[in-house]
Amino acid sequence: MTEERKLGFDTQQVHAGTAPDPATGARQVPIYQTTAYVFQDADHAARLFNLEEVGYIYSRLTNPTVGALQNRIAELEGGAGAVCCSSGHAAQIMALFPLMGPGLNIVASNKLYGGTVTQFTQTFKRFGWEAKLVDFDDPAAVEAAIDDNTRALFCETLANPAGVPTDIPAIAAVGNKAGIPLVVDNTSATPYLVKPIELGATLVVHSTTKYLTGNGTVTGGAIVDSGQFDWMQNDKFPSLSQPEPAYHGLCFGAALGPMAFTFHSIAIGLRDLGMTMNPQAAHYTLLGIETLSLRMQKHVANAQKVAEWLEADDRIDAVNFAGLASSPYKALADKISPKGAGALFTVAVKGGYESCKKLVDNLKLFSHVANLGDARSLIIHSASTTHRQLSEEQQVAAGAAPNVVRLSIGIEDVDDIIADLDQALAVATS
Numbered sequence: 001m002t003e004e005r006k007l008g009f010d011t012q013q014v015h016a017g018t019a020p021d022p023a024t025g026a027r028q029v030p031i032y033q034t035t036a037y038v039f040q041d042a043d044h045a046a047r048l049f050n051l052e053e054v055g056y057i058y059s060r061l062t063n064p065t066v067g068a069l070q071n072r073i074a075e076l077e078g079g080a081g082a083v084c085c086s087s088g089h090a091a092q093i094m095a096l097f098p099l100m101g102p103g104l105n106i107v108a109s110n111k112l113y114g115g116t117v118t119q120f121t122q123t124f125k126r127f128g129w130e131a132k133l134v135d136f137d138d139p140a141a142v143e144a145a146i147d148d149n150t151r152a153l154f155c156e157t158l159a160n161p162a163g164v165p166t167d168i169p170a171i172a173a174v175g176n177k178a179g180i181p182l183v184v185d186n187t188s189a190t191p192y193l194v195k196p197i198e199l200g201a202t203l204v205v206h207s208t209t210k211y212l213t214g215n216g217t218v219t220g221g222a223i224v225d226s227g228q229f230d231w232m233q234n235d236k237f238p239s240l241s242q243p244e245p246a247y248h249g250l251c252f253g254a255a256l257g258p259m260a261f262t263f264h265s266i267a268i269g270l271r272d273l274g275m276t277m278n279p280q281a282a283h284y285t286l287l288g289i290e291t292l293s294l295r296m297q298k299h300v301a302n303a304q305k306v307a308e309w310l311e312a313d314d315r316i317d318a319v320n321f322a323g324l325a326s327s328p329y330k331a332l333a334d335k336i337s338p339k340g341a342g343a344l345f346t347v348a349v350k351g352g353y354e355s356c357k358k359l360v361d362n363l364k365l366f367s368h369v370a371n372l373g374d375a376r377s378l379i380i381h382s383a384s385t386t387h388r389q390l391s392e393e394q395q396v397a398a399g400a401a402p403n404v405v406r407l408s409i410g411i412e413d414v415d416d417i418i419a420d421l422d423q424a425l426a427v428a429t430s
């Protein structure tokens with residue numbers, strides 16, 4: 001018997017999860033723009049609802065176009081299964097929903113996307129959930145923050161906005177010891193740069209809005225399960241390890257093994273929360289993913305050159321980028337993300353907040369938008385926008401102090417990116 005060859009990343013990003021359409025031979029994945037699917041007969045319908053047979057029922061739950069994207073993302077991340085949803089923020093709720101309940105908490109990094117900090121510290125309270133934000137540079141502090149009611153650890157691979165890498169193996173070890181999963185937001189690294197599951201993560205979440213789609217067209221999210229966490233090892237996760245009354249007493253952990261989390265996310269998460277990705281969005285993201293590795297190579301190469309140019313410029317106070325030799329995070333970035341430290345970093349401009357404002361207003365090639373991971377170069381003043389709801393102390397901890405701007409370096413000619421920054425800095429600091 002011949003062993004099956006494992007396909008490389010560049011091949012997977014084009015082929016994984018898809019095949020010519022069985023009905024028509026269409027080579028690109030068709031947009032299955034339908035709400036419902038005709039059952040073969042009454043028994044077939046019953047088998048689908050019992051999860052005895054996998055098939056399509058209703059597009060709030062599953063759709064072939066969305067399904068193709070789910071399979072592709074699962075394969076690129078090296079997971080057992082994936083579920084797509086309507087946005088990155090939806091993915092975070094969907095990832096935690098099977099694990100959490102009133103009175104329970106997560107321990108999360110204090111370096112996170114600003115919107116995530118707000119979701120975790122404000123909106124979670126309405127569910128009776130709590131998030132304790134601690135410094136993930138210090139695994140002992142993470143361990144100390146875990147209590148009997150902690151159900152997950154949460155961090156970003158390369159934390160927004162300053163691209164700070166997380167020591168995923170060290171944090172995963174803390175989670176394993178406590179019998180709780182590590183959830184990693186891999187939005188800004190993408191599986192091309194880092195595969196958190198290989199480093200010990202249980203669940204990976206994405207805002208597919210960003211690099212995976214890569215062209216700023218649609219919002220979306222994904223949750224990938226490693227399939228490796230034993231939900232039955234303790235009594236912390238009853239919705240997965242015990243008969244679930246919300247699905248006529250099915251024990252997902254016992255019945256579905258490594259696919260327990262994925263099926264739970266569809267059968268209960270999408271069914272009852274309804275944060276579904278639509279097939280049009282899945283189509284755009286499938287197209288974007290085909291060129292992920294090519295874009296990421298250009299993103300990281302450009303970001304490295306731009307960061308080095310800025311660091312050498314005397315109109316700049318500091319560049320916070322883990323790819324720079326001067327960064328305290330350089331060694332960790334080389335370990336976690338050896339192909340490059342991402343394309344997202346912050347810059348402190350001489351003259352503080354006023355200079356930041358003038359810089360943003362005078363750039364011509366850069367777009368001033370609340371987004372990242374677009375093919376275009378983007379800039380934003382985080383403290384007054386994405387991190388606005390945070391206290392100044394939280395802003396500083398998150399790397400979004402008032403005197404810094406965040407750059408998301410695109411795939412344009414790097415000389416043009418640098419020329420644009422040069423002319424705008426001249427105005428901003430004159």
Ligand SMILES: *Cc1c(COP(=O)(O)O)cnc(C)c1O
Binds near residue numbers: 187206220
């Ligand atoms: C954008 C972003 C999110 C939220 O995603 P949406 O698709 O905007 O809901 C979460 N995490 C990170 C790291 C992000 O960049």
